[in-house]
Amino acid sequence: MTCRTDPVAHPPPRPVQPLPEPLAWVSEALDHLTADGLRRPHRIRSGRQGGTVELDGRSLINFGSNDYLGYAGDVRLTKAASKAACSEGFGAGASPLVSGHSQAHERLEHAINQLLDVPASVAFPSGFAANSATIAALVGPGDLIASDERNHASIIDGCRLSRADVVIYPHRDAAALEAHLAAARGRRRRLIVTDTLFSMDGTIAPLVDLCEVARRHGAMLMADEAHATGVFGKRGSGLVELTGCEHGVHIRTGTLSKAIGAAGGFVAGHPDLIEWLRHAARGWIFSTAHPPAVAAAATRAIELIAAEPHRRQELLGRAAVLRDRLLTAGIDISAAAAQIVPIVAGTAEAAVGLSAHLATRGLFVPAIRPPSVPQGRSLVRASLSWLHSDTDLDHLADAIITCRR
Ligand SMILES: Cc1ncc(COP(=O)(O)O)c(C=O)c1O
Known part of the structure; x- marks a missing residue:
């Protein structure tokens, strides 16, 4: 399958007025970013x-x-997506809760279950939504979250969204984490949350130790496998599998956008947990499902992870x-x-x-x-x-x- 896209035809620039007064601060904020060397290229x-x-x-x-x-540009994913788009159309049209959950999404969740060897999973429109919505569905005001200082922005935002109290423990420091949990005995719920492979510095969470701390303190343990899915473990499901922590990690999240080469996210675990998320995770309930073609491409990539x-x-x-x-x-x-x-x-x-x-x-x-x-x-x-x-x-x-x- 060879396809070419025409280069973007740049229209003539439109005249730009100065920002209206209530928004004038935006120009100043951009100037500060430039001065600090933090302006991002487009x-x-x-x-x-x-x-x-x-x-x-x-x-x-x-x-x-x-x-x-190397699956993002793989023609086998393109073919799977084209086939699904032909039979199911492109847009999902609605939240999965209403009518957006297609046959392609159902097949994707089965494929995730098989890859992770879990009884249930739910696909999200993005990995970001999977993390932020899941945290906010698990804890609330008065509860405690213990979060690694280098966790991804989607975890940080989920912590804020939940309105639970948050303690940030030093990077990969299970002893410091334990001290925080020991001081939080009276809380209704406690959640430990960590990336498994940290996206910025390529370090790996001490999952075995975190499981032990969670067990000792009766805390929930959530692990984001965004950068580990497809890369680690005999089956390729991630670091939870590689370290044998399947039982100690209660909530496994991930993305379909990195090694899987497509887009979307997922949460996997006990069927009751997944059923709860279908009732409480606002980033799943109030957001349109990702296109069936994307789900089909992700499913194909998961098959390839098993085969290759x-x-x-x-x-x-x-x-x-x-x-x-x-x-x-x-x-x-x-x-x-x-x-x-x-x-x-x-x-x-x-x-x-x-x-x-x-x-x-x-x-x-x-x-x-x-x-x-x-x-x-x-x-x-x-x-x-x-x-x-x-x-x-x-x-x-x-x-x-x-x-x-
Ligand atoms: C550790 C981590 N978690 C979650 C996400 C969000 O995944 P997605 O790109 O599918 O929204 C990312 C993406 O950059 C990530 O690095």
Whole structure:
């Protein structure tokens, strides 16, 4: 299947008036971002992404995508989506609760159940909605959430939305977490929430310890597998499977947009938990289901994850080689332990400078700045894909090492 999209025809610029007075603060806020080196570029991608990507008309080796297994541009997903769009139409038209839950969504939930080996799951329009809506459905005012300091924004927003009290424990520090829970004995409910593979620095949560703390304190444990699904575990379901924590982690969330190469999110667990979310998770109830074609593409990718385990094995093998090479050269890659490899740069300017230098060497490795990371911990983040060759990774390592000398 070969398809071409015409390049965007840019219409002549429209005249722009100054912002109306009540909104004048927006221009000032943008000026502050510019002054602090925090203004984000707006890039346009052309064509299908893969190991390389064309951004603003320039072809670069792509280390800026979460397409870990190379399925986002895979024609097998396109075919599955086209078939579903032909039979079910494109838009879902309504919330899953009303009439938006199609045969394709039902098949997707069965596929998720099989991948994770769980009795039930529910598909959400995005991973962000899955996290934020689930937290707000599980706890409320007077309850306590203990959240890792580097958790994803969707978890942070879910915590705020819930109106529960929130304690932030130091990154991956199970002992500090335990102390917080010990001090919270009288609470109605306690929820521990963590990413399993942290998106910014590629570190891994101490799941076995977290399960033990949760068990000792009768707390619920929720784990977001957004970056681990498809990559870790014998079946490829994630770090919960790899660490044997299936029984200790009560609520497993994830996204269909990264290794699965499609879009949407999910929550998996006990059938009663899933049934509760269908009655209480506002991001599922009050949002249109994602298109059936997207659900069909995600289902196809889950089948491929089962059929092509070599992709995740090779990806993790190459990531380990890259990390070793950078560490040996004295590069600070934090405590990265997976296919997300950060190069800690320090200031926002230093991260932008390193990213720009790598672009001159034909590499797209985006700069990550506050608020995505704490002040002084800006970095460039290389997200590896199965589509990268050993030569691509050697080229990346050479460019980083040369630049940092
Ligand atoms: C750790 C983590 N959780 C959740 C999400 C949200 O997933 P989605 O992109 O499907 O909304 C992301 C996406 O960036 C993420 O990195």
